[in-house]
Amino acid sequence: MTPGTGLARRLRGASTGRRRTADDGTTPAQAPSGRARARAFGLRTRLVFAFLLVAAVSAGSTSALTYREARNALLKTAQDTAVSSFREQVQQTSWALPVQKEGLQETLRYIARRAKPHPWVVFAEYGSVRASSGENPVSTVITPELRRAALADPHGSFERVVKDGVPYLTIAMPTVFRTGPQGLLPSGLTLYAVMRMTDEQINVDALLMAARDGALPGLAIALIPGLIAARSVLRPVRELRKAAQSMGSGQLDTRITVRGTDELADLARTFNESAAKLEASVRELREAEARARRFASDVSHELRTPLAGMLAVTEVLDEDADRLDPDTARAVRLVSAETGNLAVLVEDLMEISRFDARAAELNTDEVDVAQTISKTLHNRHWSDDRVRTDLPPGIRARLDPRRFDIVIANLVGNALRHGGAPVTVSLRSEARPFGPPVLVTEVADSGPGIRPDVLPHIFDRFYKADAARTRSAGSGLGLAITLENVRLHGGTVRAGNLPGGGAVFTVEIPLHLQEADG
Numbered sequence: 001m002t003p004g005t006g007l008a009r010r011l012r013g014a015s016t017g018r019r020r021t022a023d024d025g026t027t028p029a030q031a032p033s034g035r036a037r038a039r040a041f042g043l044r045t046r047l048v049f050a051f052l053l054v055a056a057v058s059a060g061s062t063s064a065l066t067y068r069e070a071r072n073a074l075l076k077t078a079q080d081t082a083v084s085s086f087r088e089q090v091q092q093t094s095w096a097l098p099v100q101k102e103g104l105q106e107t108l109r110y111i112a113r114r115a116k117p118h119p120w121v122v123f124a125e126y127g128s129v130r131a132s133s134g135e136n137p138v139s140t141v142i143t144p145e146l147r148r149a150a151l152a153d154p155h156g157s158f159e160r161v162v163k164d165g166v167p168y169l170t171i172a173m174p175t176v177f178r179t180g181p182q183g184l185l186p187s188g189l190t191l192y193a194v195m196r197m198t199d200e201q202i203n204v205d206a207l208l209m210a211a212r213d214g215a216l217p218g219l220a221i222a223l224i225p226g227l228i229a230a231r232s233v234l235r236p237v238r239e240l241r242k243a244a245q246s247m248g249s250g251q252l253d254t255r256i257t258v259r260g261t262d263e264l265a266d267l268a269r270t271f272n273e274s275a276a277k278l279e280a281s282v283r284e285l286r287e288a289e290a291r292a293r294r295f296a297s298d299v300s301h302e303l304r305t306p307l308a309g310m311l312a313v314t315e316v317l318d319e320d321a322d323r324l325d326p327d328t329a330r331a332v333r334l335v336s337a338e339t340g341n342l343a344v345l346v347e348d349l350m351e352i353s354r355f356d357a358r359a360a361e362l363n364t365d366e367v368d369v370a371q372t373i374s375k376t377l378h379n380r381h382w383s384d385d386r387v388r389t390d391l392p393p394g395i396r397a398r399l400d401p402r403r404f405d406i407v408i409a410n411l412v413g414n415a416l417r418h419g420g421a422p423v424t425v426s427l428r429s430e431a432r433p434f435g436p437p438v439l440v441t442e443v444a445d446s447g448p449g450i451r452p453d454v455l456p457h458i459f460d461r462f463y464k465a466d467a468a469r470t471r472s473a474g475s476g477l478g479l480a481i482t483l484e485n486v487r488l489h490g491g492t493v494r495a496g497n498l499p500g501g502g503a504v505f506t507v508e509i510p511l512h513l514q515e516a517d518g
Contacts (some may be wrong), residue, residue: 048230054170063211071204075160078117078200083171085116085160086193090173108133111191118199123192141190150174150190167197234266240271252279287359293356297310303346310339348477352461355484362400362488369395369427369439376408385414388427397439397511403485407493408410411443411505419445419503429511437511438491444504449497459483459497 001165008131012460030509089111108122112133123142149157149171158171171193239256248255255275256268314336321329354360370391377387424444431437450458459462462476486493491509498504 003287015104017047041425044493050229056432060416063326067207067211070207074207075197075200076462078197079158079160079169081117082120082169082193082195083156085114086111086120086191087156087173088172089114090175090191104131105133115451118195118197120193120195123194124189125192128191133138135350141194142172144168144171146172146192147190161421167201169195169197171195176510195279233264236268240267243271243275246274247278252282254420269482293353297350301350303342304350307339307343307346310345314339320392345477346479351481352477355488357480358485360488362403364398364400366396367401367404368393369399369441371428372399372401373408373441374424377412380413382412382416385418386421387422388422390424392427395427395429395439397509399509400485403488407482407485407507408441409441410482411507414478415443415445415447415503415505419447422446435510438508439511441507441509442504443507444498446502449501450495455495455510459493 035286037114058162093111102127104124108124108131112120122134129286130148135183141161143159144440146157146159151174154174154176156171156173157167161449163168173191173193175187175189195332236256241459243254243256252275255272258268258272260264292330314332317332318336321332323334351360370393372387373391377389412423412425424442425444426442426444429437430440458484459479461480484511488506489509493505493508495503495505
């Protein structure tokens with residue numbers, strides 16, 4: 001490598017570096033917003049963009065490599081021709097030392113007239129003597145690096161430089177005398193040839209324009225296969241999304257058409273297999289659930305007739321229990337009590353089975369809520385010393401009287417059994433910023449309250465707060481039935497504890513309930 005080549009590379013590298021700095025306009029502060037915009041793009045846009053990016057990198061790399069090789073070949077051809085021609089002219093010229101300036105100028109003109117491939121301007125330096133083949137003041141193009149290289153290499157050196165936007169090839173060739181087969185002795189005379197490379201620069205610029213003009217149509221053409229590839233990828237994805245939505249809405253027989261043998265086809269087959277297994281599992285669960293509901297309903301229904309007879313018998317036995325001996329009377333009363341509990345359990349099971357089968361219906365009517373609650377308490381013989389009320393008159397709501405009676409009776413009965421007297425039943429209406437006003441009914445007791453670990457399960461079926469207790473005073477379904485009846489009214493029920501102690505159950509039901517469809 002000659003010093004001229006290194007200098008030219010440094011000059012080109014400096015200008016290229018400046019262009020990179022000017023083109024790269026992004027800053028660290030802008031990067032996050034760019035990533036946010038990329039995340040906002042759809043999958044189709046990202047796929048097409050990625051395809052175009054790959055095509056752009058490929059086209060740019062190919063164009064850059066082609067341009068570099070063609071440029072180097074073009075410049076090397078002109079450079080080699082000029083260097084070999086100048087060296088030949090210098091070697092064929094007979095020099096007589098010491099050199100005189102007048103004769104030296106004529107020799108330089110003679111060498112310049114034989115310039116290849118473009119005209120030269122030839123300079124000569126011999127000690128303090130300076131001579132030129134013309135009047136063109138381009139001697140400033142000759143750099144100190146080239147002068148030092150000429151002194152170090154007797155075979156000559158060259159470099160390409162840019163001066164005032166004009167590219168030049170400068171060649172330094174020292175004259176030498178042979179002192180033997182391989183010996184060379186410098187004469188002290190150095191000749192320089194300066195050749196404009198304007199034509200080569202024009203050709204290089206034309207190569208650059210051709211590379212750029214060839215890459216842009218290629219990117220436009222690459223957009224078509226990019227869209228086709230994105231469509232082929234997105235079609236199965238859209239089908240998978242629609243199938244998942246259909247399955248989420250309950251259509252478990254949804255399947256995807258399998259096309260081809262690629263990874264997307266494997267995904268479609270896997271989805272279909274999973275959907276088939278899920279459908280089979282759900283079908284089995286539904287059949288098992290239906291059998292369980294039917295069994296509970298059938299058993300409860302079949303038990304009602306013998307239980308009615310047993311209840312009639314136990315009532316007669318209760319009336320005659322006082323005339324029996326104490327042990328027999330105790331056994332009669334125990335059978336009577338357990339028969340009553342069994343009858344309550346059967347009725348609760350039948351009610352739960354109707355909720356599970358979605359067969360429960362509302363028969364609503366506009367009622368005075370305070371009067372309805374008072375009637376419920378009166379029918380159960382809950383006196384004022386055990387149950388206190390705060391029931392303002394005039395609050396009317398559209399309710400199912402029978403189901404609302406069950407809600408109040410279950411909550412008050414639960415408070416008396418598991419809480420402590422006195423139990424307070426309060427009533428009020430509350431306006432809501434969104435939606436109709438609600439009817440709020442609270443049942444609070446004076447007991448120890450509900451433990452925090454019990455609160456999440458308080459409405460579960462057959463849940464017992466004390467695991468060691470195998471029996472309870474009720475059926476274990478009262479609060480579960482209460483929850484289902486409140487939901488059927490479009491309301492909510494929740495349990496909690498009062499700050500001063502005691503449990504409180506809050507029921508909220510819309511005052512203007514529309515007719516439910518069951």
